[in-house]
Each structure stands twice: as C-alpha cells, then as structure tokens.
Amino acid sequence: MSGEAVRDRAVELDATDPLRRCRELYLPSDGLIAYLDGNSLGRPLRATGDRVADLIAHDWGTRLIRSWDEQWMQLPLRLGDRIGEVCLGAAAGQSLVGDSTTVMLYKLLRAAVAAAGPQRPQIVLDTDNFPTDRYIAQGVASETGAELVWIEPEPTKGVTPDLVSAALTERTGVVLLSHVAYTSAWIADLPEITRRAHEAGALVLWDLSHSVGVVPSDLDAHGVDLAVGCTYKFLGGGPGAPAFGYVASRHQERLRQPIQGWMGHAEPFVMGPAYHPGPGMRAFISGTPPVLGxxxxxxxxxxxDEVGLDTVREKSTLLGRFVLEGVDAVLADHGVRVLSPRQDARRGGHVTIGHPRFREILRELWAQDVIPDFREPDGIRLGLAPLSTSYGEVAEAVVRIEALLSAG
Structure with missing residues (x-):
C-alpha cells in the first residue's frame, strides 16, 4: 500500500465512521492538519466554551456566593457520580472530582497503606508506570516505612497477572498499577489482577488516566478497591482539570485520607476546633474545589453517554488498527518499530512507534501542524481520541513521517 492508498483508505473509513458527526462538535483549530495528542490534552467542545462563559456570566457573575449553596458545594460529588455512571461502571456515592491526579493518588495510596497496616507494609508497582505514580509511591514509602516491590515488565507487553502474582506475598498491602500503560498503551488485565491481589489479601489502586473515557473499566463489577484518573485527556476537561477518585463503598468507613481539609468535614461551616470526616466520599474531599476547572x-x-462508551471503544480499536496498517504498509521498510500491542484487546487509545530519528522528525511534524508527541528514547506516540480524531488525520501523520524519513 502506498501513501496515497493510505489516504484513500482513510477517506473511505471517515465516510462510514458512526462517530463522524462528533468531530463537528469541537472548536476548530485554524491551520491544524492533524491533532494526535488527545491522550495528553483533549480538544475542547464548542459547548464547553458556552458552558464556561455562562458560568462566568451567570453562576459567578450574577449568583456570586449563592452558587456555593445552589450547586458548587455538591459539584465534586455530583460530577464524580456522573463519571462513575458514564465511564467507570461505578454506582453513585463512590467517586468524586477534585485535586490534581498527583494529590488524589497520594491521598488514596496513603490511606490504603495505613489501612493495610504494619503486617502488610509492601507496595507492589511496576517500573514502567507513569512517573507520578512511582514518585508518589516512593514518597509514601519514605513517610511510612513501606517497602516497594518492583515488577519489571517487558515494555511492549506490560504488566500481566503472572508478573503480579510473582510479586505478591503475605506482606503485600497495596498493588498500584495503571490500567493502560502511558507509553505502550498495554491494557492490563484489570479483572484478573484485581482477583489475584484480593486472594493474597491486598488492596488494588488503579490509575485510569489513560483509559477513562475510551476503555471500559467496570470497577464495581470487578470488585476494584480504589482508582484515580485525570480528566483532561479523553474527558475533555481542559488543561489542569482536576482528577477523579474512586473508593468502593465497602472501604469508605475504614480508610482515612491524610489531607484533612475543611471541605471534607462533616459540618464544614461549623468551623469547629477538631476535624470530623464527612460521610462517604465527602471525607475524601480536602479543600475548596476548583469549580472553573x-x-x-x-x-x-x-x-x-449519548454515543455509548462501547462505540467509543470500538472506534478506538479501529483507529489503532489503521495506524498499524499504515506503519506496516509505508513505514516498516524505513525501520519503524511498533512499540504498542498489536492485539486489539491489549491496546488502549494510542499507538507508539519507534525510530532513531523520531526526535528530530517530531519537530518537523509540529512545524507542519501535525501534532503527535514524543516518548523517550525514540518513540512517537499517536494519540487517538475517538470522538475528535479522524482517520484522515492518522493517514496524514503516517504519510508525512514516511516523507521525512525518505528525505533523510
């Protein structure tokens, strides 16, 4: 297949894409040819611009302080329940929004380590996890005396149930893993890993940052204990939008998060001398929620919710498959390597490809208004946001990479 054939195939796929109308709902990006970084920062919907403007003009500008009583005090819990319903397979009362992903991860990991107790001081995690997850775990270990037990997966294969089982002992307290690996897009077997960790008596904390909104997780059905994730990738929250946290209802009474702020108090406006945690997920809120974010x-x-998460996942799978077809057809002869799983069931919402020249080629692509991102040491990551990404954008990236490699 030639580059032109890849472009022609993209035209056919876009014409029959059941989500093609969704692309018109996003704000246009003047001059942009291809945006393939929606797994780092999603594009804004037109409706979101209207919603933010209305918040400033009405909720903040007109209702002012009254908006706290009218809606904002409950916003972290209401929005958390909405994420749980649409994306997480989580019943109401188990999710909230607030804090950065880093802070939310710290709160839940620190609470889980304390709940596990001194007889289970080990945190199992992997060397390929996102840096924040590793750094937070190192910090919690320094604070508590917990022991870090490292899994070392093959980068293109990711964490498997057998690797986790080999790391589990009677001293394991918490297992901390990402559902979708940020570099390779490997989808961990969340149900089986959770089951094995529970058999060993451990809690599991999943980072859903690269899966929420594109890969179903069904947290309640699989008995997940804890989860966090960001909202500015596939959930379109915008730069710096706060994270969500999930705590299964069965754990909420015994887990105590470490950042005790006024908003998580049982009676926040009493302003009493001592902290008393609020009921349920209210106790996992710390400070004033970032309403604008x-x-x-x-x-x-x-x-x-309108199109269905399964439909989003189906297009994500097909976009990834199209990337692989394009790489095999026009890039493999240049020595480009696929660094993501080829099996649809094991690949998340992006595909990473590798070549020694990709650092310099990324700069050239950005200069041409084709926007993927780079991952060390030599990977270009093609982010595939199913609601906003067209097959034509993928084709354009593949063809232009080939032209740059051919040009030397």
Missing part, C-alpha cells in the same frame, strides 16, 4: 468535563461526559 471542573465544568469542562460535563459536555464530554454527555457526549460519551
């Missing part, structure tokens, strides 16, 4: 999430949730 939260409103952008709602429109993407509405759109995912």
């Amino acid at each position: 939260m409103v952008g999430i709602e429109d993407t949730l509405d759109l995912i």
